[in-house]
Amino acid sequence: MSQWLVTHVPSWLLLLLMVVVTAGAAVAIQMAVRRRFPNLRGDEHNDVTKFAFGVVGFVFAFFIGFVVSAMWGQISHADSVVRTEGAAGAQLARDSGVFDEPDRDRIRESLLAYEQAALKEWDESNAGRFYPEAEQALDRLYAAYEGVTARTDAQKTLLSTSFSNLNDLSKNRTERVLQARTDTGPPWSLWAVIFVTSGLLLGCAIIYGVEKPANHYAMVAIIGTLVGAQLFLVVELSHPYFGAVSTVSDPLQQVVDILQSQR
Numbered sequence: 001m002s003q004w005l006v007t008h009v010p011s012w013l014l015l016l017l018m019v020v021v022t023a024g025a026a027v028a029i030q031m032a033v034r035r036r037f038p039n040l041r042g043d044e045h046n047d048v049t050k051f052a053f054g055v056v057g058f059v060f061a062f063f064i065g066f067v068v069s070a071m072w073g074q075i076s077h078a079d080s081v082v083r084t085e086g087a088a089g090a091q092l093a094r095d096s097g098v099f100d101e102p103d104r105d106r107i108r109e110s111l112l113a114y115e116q117a118a119l120k121e122w123d124e125s126n127a128g129r130f131y132p133e134a135e136q137a138l139d140r141l142y143a144a145y146e147g148v149t150a151r152t153d154a155q156k157t158l159l160s161t162s163f164s165n166l167n168d169l170s171k172n173r174t175e176r177v178l179q180a181r182t183d184t185g186p187p188w189s190l191w192a193v194i195f196v197t198s199g200l201l202l203g204c205a206i207i208y209g210v211e212k213p214a215n216h217y218a219m220v221a222i223i224g225t226l227v228g229a230q231l232f233l234v235v236e237l238s239h240p241y242f243g244a245v246s247t248v249s250d251p252l253q254q255v256v257d258i259l260q261s262q263r
Contacts, residue, residue, distance in 0.1 A: 002185045002186070002235045002238045002239070003183070003184070003185055003238075003239055003242060005235055006235060006236060006238070006239055006242045006243035006244075006246075007242050007243075011236065011243065011244040014232060014235070014236075015228075015229065015232045018228040018229075018231055018232045018235075019224075019225050019228035019229055019232070020228075021228065022198075022202075022224045022225070022227050022228030022231065023220075023221050023224030023225045023228055024224070025224070026202045026205070026206060026220050026221070026223070026224035026227075027217055027220055027221055027224065029206055030205075030206045030216065030217065030220045031217075033206055033207060034213065034216070037207075049204055049207060049208050050208075052204050053201075053204040053205070053208060056197070056200045056201050056204050057201060057204075059197060060197045060198065060200075060201045063193065063194075063197055064194075064197075064230050064234070067186075067190070067194070067234055068230075068233055068234065068237060071186075071234070071237035071238060072237060074237075074240055075237060075240045075245065075246065075247060077240075078176070078179060078240035078241065078246075078247045079240075079247040081172045081175050081176050081179075082172070082176060082247050082248075082249065082251050082252070083251050084168060084172045085118075085168075085169055085172035085173055085176065085251065085252065086250075086251020086252050086254055086255055087251065088165045088166070088168040088169035088172070089111065089114075089115055089169055089251075089252070089255035090251075090254060090255050090258055091165050092107075092111055092162055092165050092166060092169070093108065093111060093255060093258045093259050093262065094258070095158045095161065095162050095165075096108055096111070096162075097262075098154055098155055098158045099148055099150075099155055099158075099159075100149070100151070100155075103144075103147070103148045103149065106144045106147070107141075107144045107145065107148070108259055108262060109144075110137070110140050110141040110143075110144040111141055111144075111255070111259060112256065112259040112260070113137045113140065113141075114134070114137040114138055114140070114141045115252055115255045115256045115259065116137075116256060117131070117133050117134040117136075117137040118134050118137075118173065118252050119249055119252050119253060119256070120133070120134070121133075121134040121177065122180075122241075122249045122252070125176070125177045125180040125181050125241075126180050126183075126241045126242065128181050129181075130181075134173075138170060138173070141166065142166065145159070145162060145163060145166060179240065179241075180240075180241045183239055183240065183241065183242075185238040185239055186234070186238055194231070194234060198227045198230075198231065201223065201227060202220070202223060202224060202227060205219060205220045205223045205224075206220055
């Protein structure tokens with residue numbers, strides 16, 4: 001569900017909807033509670049609610065902060081994987097200039113074919129589908145390097161370095177594809193805890209005894225807005241390769257640009 005939301009709904013609209021729905025539902029429930037239980041403004045009741053409010057608020061803030069930090073770390077790792085893959089490809093493109101013309105041209109064409117296939121694979125992997133053309137292009141790139149005849153010391157050194165960079169490229173591509181293909185967002189147990197803590201926080205605000213209705217409605221609306229915004233943040237950060245704050249394929253495109261400029 002969260003993957004569908006971040007894929008099909010613009011971020012600004014999703015934020016607006018989640019804030020309006022959360023705050024609106026909280027205020028509607030509050031109106032019903034104030035009419036049904038007019039005696040909730042007693043001092044003893046408020047003392048208990050105030051204590052519960054403080055505890056629940058602290059737990060909510062701590063838990064949401066932990067979740068957001070963990071998810072941001074996941075996105076940062078995915079971004080690092082893509083950047084490393086792109087950096088390895090860019091280094092391969094630059095180092096290819098030391099080889100003789102037939103080997104150099106074959107390497108550059110194979111590398112360009114792979115990077116273009118990797119860009120197409122990006123969307124396919126994010127949709128959970130296989131794209132065998134990228135794997136085949138990577139095999140041809142390995143074959144291009146295996147067919148290099150290194151004559152000078154510089155060529156031998158850079159050939160060894162290129163195989164190392166090629167292995168880094170392959171390893172990071174595998175990690176990227178596996179993560180994108182198996183990404184399903186947070187498990188139901190995590191969502192359950194998020195909804196329970198959010199509901200408890202809103203519930204404490206709703207039953208808190210405030211004399212003036214306008215002040216009470218404003219308090220509940222503010223807390224509802226806060227909860228809705230935090231839920232939006234969790235949804236947006238749930239998928240490293242989807243949404244407005246996800247990692248992008250720019251490092252792979254940069255390699256394509258470098259290779260095309262070398263032609």
